[in-house]
Amino acid sequence: MTKKRNRQFPTKISTTAFVKLYILHLLREKSYYGNEIIDEIKERLKGKWEPSPGMIYPLLRELEEENYIKGWWEEPDKRSIRHYRLTEEGYQHYMKIKLLYKDSFMDSLTIIECVLKDVYKES
Numbered sequence: 001m002t003k004k005r006n007r008q009f010p011t012k013i014s015t016t017a018f019v020k021l022y023i024l025h026l027l028r029e030k031s032y033y034g035n036e037i038i039d040e041i042k043e044r045l046k047g048k049w050e051p052s053p054g055m056i057y058p059l060l061r062e063l064e065e066e067n068y069i070k071g072w073w074e075e076p077d078k079r080s081i082r083h084y085r086l087t088e089e090g091y092q093h094y095m096k097i098k099l100l101y102k103d104s105f106m107d108s109l110t111i112i113e114c115v116l117k118d119v120y121k122e123s
Contacts, residue, residue: 013104019051020059021101024094027069027086034060034082060084068093 013021022041026032032040034056042050060082063069068090074081086094116122 013101015051016055016059017097017101019055020063021094021097023056023059023063024068024086024090025098027084028091028094031083031085033074033084063090066093 019041023037026037026040034053037060038050038053038056060069060071064071064084067087069084070087071082071084073079074083
């Protein structure tokens with residue numbers, strides 16, 4: 001049996017899927033509103049990357065429609081700041097995709113470590 005060659009560079013996780021995972025991960029800990037999620041991801045990724053508001057807000061709406069998160073307005077009359085929390089259904093989905101994506105993250109890490117060691121002579 002011949003092994004199929006993988007021609008796509010890991011990670012096979014799209015940016016959108018990655019951000020959804022991170023949103024669910026953060027909301028597992030406490031409630032956040034959109035800009036707090038952006039800031040928290042940026043901080044946890046040491047300022048090397050952050051999702052845009054144009055990515056975060058549609059994903060929050062989508063996750064809410066899928067009943068993975070629940071949102072509420074801080075001031076319902078003004079509708080300016082919407083907080084979110086993880087639902088039980090969202091927690092179950094988070095646990096599933098967390099396991100599903102782990103191998104891709106590990107493959108990516110291995111490739112990056114090998115390139116740093118081989119090309120840049122870093123250990």
